[in-house]
Amino acid sequence: MLKQCASCLKRKPYDQFSVNNASWDGLQRLCKECDKARAKKYYQDNLEQCREKRKQWQDENYELHLEHQNKYNSSEKGKKTRRKFRARKKFTEKEV
Numbered sequence: 001m002l003k004q005c006a007s008c009l010k011r012k013p014y015d016q017f018s019v020n021n022a023s024w025d026g027l028q029r030l031c032k033e034c035d036k037a038r039a040k041k042y043y044q045d046n047l048e049q050c051r052e053k054r055k056q057w058q059d060e061n062y063e064l065h066l067e068h069q070n071k072y073n074s075s076e077k078g079k080k081t082r083r084k085f086r087a088r089k090k091f092t093e094k095e096v
């Protein structure tokens with residue numbers, strides 16, 4: 001079963017679309033790839049707004065935020081990012 005993406009107009013299998021319970025077929029109009037690109041662009045176009053919103057969310061859901069952060073920090077991805085960040089910090093300290 002294929003569905004046409006409303007953005008790139010390519011016909012892709014259903015698993016290439018995110019779930020959207022509000023739509024008639026239960027899937028997003030855009031494929032995951034286009035949706036990701038759109039979200040990224042939106043974030044870059046509304047950087048301040050997005051940051052503000054995230055900060056607000058973190059303030060309002062402080063415990064949930066901590067929980068997310070702990071979960072992320074103990075995940076492989078989180079560990080990797082922290083290692084990278086630490087290495088970069090060391091590097092810049094050496095440079096200065």
Ligand SMILES: [Zn+2]
Nearest residue numbers: 005008031034
């Ligand atoms: Zn697409």
